[in-house]
Amino acid sequence: xxxxxxxxxxxxxxxxxxxxxxxxxxxxxxxxxxxxxxxxxxxxxxxxxxxxxxxxxxxxxxxxxxxxxxxxxxxxxxxxxxxxxxxxxxxxxxxxxxxxxxxxxxxxxxxxxxxxxxxxxxxxxxxxxxxxxxxxxxxxxxxxxxxxxxxxxxxxxxxxxxxxxxxxxxxxxxxxxxxxxxxxxxxxxxxxxxxxxxxxxxxxxxxxxxxxxxxxxxxxxxxxxxxxxxxxxxxxxxxxxxxxxxxxxxxxxxxxxxxxxxxxxxxxxxxxxxxxxxxxxxxxxxxxxxxxxxxxxxxxxxxxxxxxxxxxxxxxxxxxxxxxxxxxxxxxxxxxxxxxxxxxxxxxxxxxxxxxxxxxxxxxxxxxxxxxxxxxxxxxxxxxxxxxxxxxxxxxxxxxxxxxxxxxxxxxxxxxxxxxxxxxxxxxxxxxxxxxxxxxxxxxxxxxxxxxxxxxxxxxxxxxxxxxxxxxxxxxxxxxxxxxxxxxxxxxxxxxxxxxxxxxxxxx
Ligand code: XMP
Numbered sequence: 001x002x003x004x005x006x007x008x009x010x011x012x013x014x015x016x017x018x019x020x021x022x023x024x025x026x027x028x029x030x031x032x033x034x035x036x037x038x039x040x041x042x043x044x045x046x047x048x049x050x051x052x053x054x055x056x057x058x059x060x061x062x063x064x065x066x067x068x069x070x071x072x073x074x075x076x077x078x079x080x081x082x083x084x085x086x087x088x089x090x091x092x093x094x095x096x097x098x099x100x101x102x103x104x105x106x107x108x109x110x111x112x113x114x115x116x117x118x119x120x121x122x123x124x125x126x127x128x129x130x131x132x133x134x135x136x137x138x139x140x141x142x143x144x145x146x147x148x149x150x151x152x153x154x155x156x157x158x159x160x161x162x163x164x165x166x167x168x169x170x171x172x173x174x175x176x177x178x179x180x181x182x183x184x185x186x187x188x189x190x191x192x193x194x195x196x197x198x199x200x201x202x203x204x205x206x207x208x209x210x211x212x213x214x215x216x217x218x219x220x221x222x223x224x225x226x227x228x229x230x231x232x233x234x235x236x237x238x239x240x241x242x243x244x245x246x247x248x249x250x251x252x253x254x255x256x257x258x259x260x261x262x263x264x265x266x267x268x269x270x271x272x273x274x275x276x277x278x279x280x281x282x283x284x285x286x287x288x289x290x291x292x293x294x295x296x297x298x299x300x301x302x303x304x305x306x307x308x309x310x311x312x313x314x315x316x317x318x319x320x321x322x323x324x325x326x327x328x329x330x331x332x333x334x335x336x337x338x339x340x341x342x343x344x345x346x347x348x349x350x351x352x353x354x355x356x357x358x359x360x361x362x363x364x365x366x367x368x369x370x371x372x373x374x375x376x377x378x379x380x381x382x383x384x385x386x387x388x389x390x391x392x393x394x395x396x397x398x399x400x401x402x403x404x405x406x407x408x409x410x411x412x413x414x415x416x417x418x419x420x421x422x423x424x425x426x427x428x429x430x431x432x433x434x435x436x437x438x439x440x441x442x443x444x445x446x447x448x449x450x451x452x453x454x455x456x457x458x459x460x461x462x463x464x465x466x467x468x469x470x471x472x473x474x475x476x477x478x479x480x481x482x483x484x485x486x487x488x489x490x491x492x493x494x495x496x497x498x499x500x501x502x503x504x505x506x507x508x
Contacts, residue, residue: 002044004190013052027192047188050082065089075160083163090138108152126166197373207236214316222259225321249277250390253412290508297389318353393508397436427469430457441491450491466500
């Protein structure tokens with residue numbers, strides 16, 4: 001039986017994903033759908049939430065609310081732009097707020113008792129972000145709550161159709177989660193049966209059904225997403241899955257061996273190892289510009305992968321660790337693991353793969369929970385992001401054997417010191433960057449003239465923004481002295497104290 005589902009209609013708001021995520025965390029499945037992708041009514045759809053959006057509903061090109069969403073006959077909660085679009089559709093009036101944009105905290109006063117507000121006080125802190133407001137309600141709608149400036153919450157007199165001007169999905173609306181919970185559990189009566197652990201079996205079954213006896217190829221990077229996809233697909237189809245691990249020679253010390261050991265011995269996967277170091281080095285020869293380096297690596301990767309696919313093939317499916325956040329178009333439910341004839345990452349269309357994306361309905365933290373349910377090790381899930389082009393973008397300028405050796409050795413020392421001092425637990429990502437600068441030093445009685453190595457350590461929650469980590473001076477001192485003493489060719493170590501923005505996390 002399908003789990004109850006809440007559809008979040010996307011009007012382009014920045015927090016649309018957060019709405020879906022909050023509902024899933026309440027164990028009700030939630031999917032984001034495009035505003036014009038209206039499904040037919042079905043028993044599993046329990047509610048519709050209309051998201052916020054960046055535009056004005058009064059603009060000539062504004063997206064209107066299609067009444068078909070309301071005609072599905074399930075409870076509707078319209079948020080911000082969604083509320084304005086709904087009120088407009090029902091015959092109310094929306095105008096630009098004369099006081100200008102309202103952004104930030106506001107106090108909402110509740111005038112009407114309603115199931116939406118169960119467990120809340122008469123006054124609540126809510127978070128607003130809007131330029132227009134509803135100035136006249138449609139017939140049949142009543143005001144449930146107001147703030148100093150606007151109608152904060154409204155509802156239809158007889159039907160469970162709600163509008164809120166504030167954003168219940170953000171944490172600054174202190175009881176926002178409670179309101180969403182009231183809406184989906186009490187008003188929409190959605191059953192809290194969706195559990196990420198339980199979907200492991202469903203996903204395995206879906207893959208088995210979709211793929212049948214056909215063969216699947218998967219590029220294994222050692223990262224969480226491709227690793228979890230591999231374990232999941234292996235569970236479904238076993239030997240018909242071939243994983244390919246391409247070693248471009250730009251991995252951290254010991255990484256290739258580590259990935260192979262984990263996925264071959266520990267998880268028992270069929271992994272083809274390709275040593276393509278020479279091909280990548282040839283392609284990078286003479287290149288100094290970061291974008292040129294990235295492009296050369298991307299192209300070589302595709303060439304190598306294509307060769308392997310041809311030698312080991314034929315394959316019917318290419319598996320990818322695409323996550324929900326990567327999915328631009330909406331509408332993919334738990335069972336929708338297959339999308340046909342896609343051309344992703346530049347893989348030539350003529351290879352004729354269909355695409356298998358078992359994680360495309362999951363958020364990153366849900367993938368981690370799924371991996372736990374699959375019995376994967378914690379250390380495999382907590383892995384730091386590592387850029388596809390590897391150490392090539394962590395050594396400025398041309399990639400050479402000499403620089404690669406320095407980059408690997410200094411990074412290994414940083415990792416060891418951060419491990420031993422427990423610093424790993426306080427930072428989100430860390431690595432060394434081999435700069436292209438040289439500086440004078442003195443060792444013993446000798447003058448040295450070696451490379452400058454930068455240490456980058458940041459705190460972050462998603463890599464979109466980051467702050468430099470306040471690593472204790474004693475730890476930094478140990479890193480610096482160990483690198484300069486042990487890695488030949490390095491005369492100086494500096495610490496990067498740039499946040500993102502304006503810097504990026506990687507240097508190239
Ligand atoms: P930036 O440098 O843009 O990096 O602040 C943000 C996050 O993305 C990682 N990153 C990459 N990951 N392929 C990847 O898979 C890449 O080409 C790539 N470049 C950057 C980076 O390590 C950081 O976590």
